[in-house]
Amino acid sequence: AQxxxxxxPEMSVQEAETVTLSCTxxxxxxxxxxxxxxxxxxxxxxxxxxQEAYKQQNATENRFSVNFQKAAKSFSLKISDSQLGDAxxxxxxxxxxxxxxxxxxxxxxxxxxxxxx
Amino acid sequence: DTGVSQDPRHKITKRGxxxxxxxxxxxxxxxxxxxxxxxxxxxxxxxxxxxEAQLEKSRLLSxxxxxxxxxxxxxxxxIQRTEQGDSAMYLCASSFAVxxxxxxxxxxxxxxxxxxx
Numbered sequence: 704a705q706x707x708x709x710x711x712p713e714m715s716v717q718e719a720e721t722v723t724l725s726c727t728x729x730x731x732x733x734x735x736x737x738x739x740x741x742x743x744x745x746x747x748x749x750x751x752x753x754q755e756a757y758k759q760q761n762a763t764e765n766r767f768s769v770n771f772q773k774a775a776k777s778f779s780l781k782i783s784d785s786q787l788g789d790a791x792x793x794x795x796x797x798x799x800x801x802x803x804x805x806x807x808x809x810x811x812x813x814x815x816x817x818x819x820x
Numbered sequence: 821d822t823g824v825s826q827d828p829r830h831k832i833t834k835r836g837x838x839x840x841x842x843x844x845x846x847x848x849x850x851x852x853x854x855x856x857x858x859x860x861x862x863x864x865x866x867x868x869x870x871x872e873a874q875l876e877k878s879r880l881l882s883x884x885x886x887x888x889x890x891x892x893x894x895x896x897x898x899i900q901r902t903e904q905g906d907s908a909m910y911l912c913a914s915s916f917a918v919x920x921x922x923x924x925x926x927x928x929x930x931x932x933x934x935x936x937x
Contacts, residue, residue, distance in 0.1 A: 707862075740928075747824070748863075748911070748928040794862050798924075806917060806924055807853055807876075810862030 705730045707797050709811035716785045717819050723770075724780045724814045726795030734800050737771065737778045738808065742792040751793070754778065782816075790818045824929035826912050832935045833902055840898045841932045845914030852895050853926060854887060856880065857909040866910075869895060870917070902936045909933050 706729045716722035728737070739751040754762045754771050761769050766786075770779045782789055792815050796808040825844045833839050845852050850871050855863035866885070867877045871892035881887075884902075889895040899906055910933075913926040 745930075747930040750925060750927075753925070796862075806851065806915075807865040807868060808855075808863070808913075808926060810864070812860065812862050 705732070705735075705797050705799070705809050707795050707809055707811040709795055709814050711814045712812070713815045713817070715817045715819060716782070716789075718785055718787060720785055721781060721783045722785055722816065724782075724793050724795075724816070726778045726780070726811060728776050728778065728795070728797050730776070730797065732799055736798045736800075737769075738796040738798070739767070739769070739778075739780045740794045740796060740810075741789075742794060742813070744791070748794070752780065785818050787818050787820060790816055792816075824912055824914050824927050826910075826929035826932050828932055829930065830933045830935075832937065834937050835904060836901055838898065838900045839902060839934065840896055841910055841912075841934075843895045843897070843912030843914075843929060845894070845912070846927055849914035849916050849927075850892070851915045851917045851924070851926075852889055853913040853915075854895070854897055855911040855913065857911055857931070858907075863911050866897075899934075902934075904936050907934055907936045 708727045735756045737754045740748045741751050742748040752764045752767050766783045768781045792813045794813045795811040827842045853868040854866040857863040869889040884900045887897045909931045911931045912929045915924045915926045917924040
């Protein structure tokens with residue numbers, strides 16, 4: 704079974720600085736998808752960024768980028784120029800390809816990010 | 821399209837009572853997922869529907885839990901004879917799944933927070 708581990712329960716960053724959130728996963732599959740979701744307090748979870756395992760190029764979405772190391776099974780999220788609105792729980796998630804799978808997400812326990820003004 | 825909506829947002833009930841939650845997915849999304857999130861944990865998969873068919877149930881879904889998605893539109897999750905251990909956030913997500921593609925992005929609702937006294 705696949706597992707996702709986020710080893711940093713809490714992180715803090717100064718506004719305008721850069722922070723990296725860690726995620727490792729375990730799988731025997733060669734093709735899969737990885738995601739970072741953001742969950743603000745009392746609000747719905749939203750997708751931040753996604754990565755297809757077959758792509759070597761790291762995904763980037765504006766201030767958010769990932770460092771995907773397939774051999775190490777590592778998928779970290781870098782937030783540049785941190786803003787107060789980035790404060791939230793961040794969840795790393797894994798999904799198998801849909802064929803032969805229900806396609807549900809497997810989540811880590813999350814990292815709570817605080818942004819200091 | 822207003823996204824995935826869940827009702828109610830909060831539910832307080834006494835142990836032993838039955839509760840029902842509703843999820844309205846993004847229109848034309850063919851997949852609908854239910855997850856449960858307890859304090860300090862990431863969401864855990866409960867069950868999912870492809871159109872109106874319930875195709876998978878996790879072992880977390882005891883016999884007291886039942887889910888339906890009549891006509892492949894909205895879905896309900898019912899918990900019978902609630903227990904204090906059922907207290908959690910119940911999240912619904914929907915997606916449009918085609919083949920194995922990355923297009924199966926899951927969009928989440930804000931959740932229903934259940935407190936069993």
